[in-house]
Amino acid sequence: MTVQTRNYDEITSFLGKWGPFQRMIFISLAASILPNGFVGIYIVFVADTPSHECRIPEEYNISATWRNVSIPMVMKDGTLQRSSCFRYKMNAIRNFSDLNYIPDVDVNVSAIEQEKCNDGWIYSKEIYQSTIVTEWDLVCDNEYKIPLTSSMQFMGALAGTFISGQMSDRFGRRPVLFATMVIQVVTIFLQVFSPSWELFNFIFFLVGFGSEILSPETRVVFCSLGVFLSSALGYMVMPLVAYFLRTWRGLLVAMAASGLLYIPLWWFIPESPRWLLSQGRVEEAEAILRDAARRNGVTPPEVIFTPTEVESALVKREKKHNILTILRSCNMTSVTVLCSALWMIITLGYYSLILNTSNLHGNPYFNCFLSAIAEVPAYFIAMLLLKYTPRKLCQSSTLFLGGIVILFIRLVPTDLPGVAIFLEMVGKFGITSAFCIVYAFTSELFPTVVRNMAMGTCSMTARISTIISPFVIYL
Structure with a gap:
């Protein structure tokens, strides 16, 4: 028996x-x-x-008038701003200053050749003392x-x-x-x-x-x-x-x-x-x-x-069970590949939004705090969805919300930064909910004997997305 x-x-x-x-x-x-x-x-x-611009050392003895125009103006985010990486050639600026020429009267300043910040940079300390x-x-x-x-x-x-x-x-x-x-x-x-x-x-x-x-x-x-x-x-x-x-x-x-x-x-x-x-x-x-x-x-x-x-x-x-246990089954292999892709997409979006908070308009500390606050209702909603709705609907709806709202941000005029921040937080809400749901969803798709291996595989592939995510905000 x-x-x-x-x-x-x-x-x-x-x-x-x-x-x-x-x-x-x-x-x-x-x-x-x-x-x-x-x-x-x-x-x-x-x-x-x-915020930063090229440093102009005091020993150059340039007049205040010429010092004010020594940094070129460039178009950034729809507005004219002082360049962060270039300055007009200091030899030319010093000569014009010594000759008491008047900028844009005696000399067309924009026609002066530019050079890199050979003397380093000066940084605004309005937000940070140092980074x-x-x-x-x-x-x-x-x-x-x-x-x-x-x-x-x-x-x-x-x-x-x-x-x-x-x-x-x-x-x-x-x-x-x-x-x-x-x-x-x-x-x-x-x-x-x-x-x-x-x-x-x-x-x-x-x-x-x-x-x-x-x-x-x-x-x-x-x-x-x-x-x-x-x-x-x-x-x-x-x-x-x-x-x-x-x-x-x-x-x-x-x-x-x-x-x-x-x-x-x-x-x-x-x-x-x-x-x-x-x-x-x-x-x-x-x-x-x-x-x-x-x-x-x-x-x-x-x-x-x-x-x-x-x-x-x-x-x-x-x-012991290893990845070969999963690969022996075509069905489990397909599910693992699809789940890994899903984890990569969600993780890429999640960490890209987190790392982008300091680039949003306004106070970076407040924006980061808002991003954190958005996670709290996202987790509660995710748990409610998991309890009362089908798994596929949970996952797809939260992903759709996060993705579509973030796409709409590109359509927001630059003079409405508050709207862009609001949409990004809604997108963060959706992606965070999807991030929570994908754990439960994935674990239920695999038999007990290979569940840990499958979850580990998905987690590992998701790490690849986190490595890429810091570069996404620079695209």
Whole structure:
């Protein structure tokens, strides 16, 4: 006679569905996500480009009249503005100034030959006291370095996806979770002391590596309204902190200091009993579950895991599934490709909108805060749609809303910036809802045995979009 073995959820059903223990774990994991809400986007302020123009050194002894016209006027966003990358040749300007010529009376200023900003730039300090752009002159010919900086973090996150799951399987969920938290905090703090853009980028890669704190399987389990809202809360806090800390180094110190939130979590987040069981560490797994039962006020069974169930868990550990399991089925291969494409599209739109907030008209701090606020109703609406409407309708409607509204932004006149900002926030609302829905939708399309592998594949391909997204806003 075949002995029917229970699955893990059936074994632990004596704990109940939502007791004090589950709430403690949920809140603790949500708190661990909180700093990621601003770690992922502080580059919006750290690498923003203030208004700037070529520096005209005082030692050139140019008259005030000629100094005022030494920067060419260029058409930008429908208005005439002083050039950010060129000036009129200083030799000619100095000669005309020494001869007391009058601009556009004795000399046609626009006919004077132009040159690059050979003496560097002066930057407006109206919004920022300093950014990495002003620190290392990442403008004009070096402007490409700004999106490349953001991409470096996302490259680090992509590298993290390759090993986070394997490390968790080998060393346990809890040690890897806290180890990557430490990596994240330490590397952000090290960025403060970066003497060059190159070293800043290298450390930023490690920051991204540390930000991949949850393996794909764990992320799916805890991908819920509370965790999404926790990330959104961190997102909302970040522009408020940045508003009062106008230097990029000061902001990074504050971001690193947020890691202090992680310390108490060590005493609230236990190792995964499921993982302990898969390693044959039955006594430790049972000890955690008995403590959970005590917290929930229930009586655990005398024997939680039977020898047969322990043996079954060990067998499952040895039976590994990889991408070939998916590729053997034409249907699952097609679904994986389509889901990966969907993840890439949504992720590209989501991060492009986040990184573009500092380029919108008006105060960048307020615009970033609005972008964060837009996420809150988006998550609630996504959960309601998932509960009451078909999955395809959920996904397609939110994507359509986000896409069509963003297309309409191109039709808004330049003298109506408020309308453009409103439409972008509506678009952010739609894309954020789609981002939330795609997690649940994708996980339901695959059998249990390959679900984690499929989700990991989709997550990995989505990282490619995040790497590209910083360059999209420069198109």
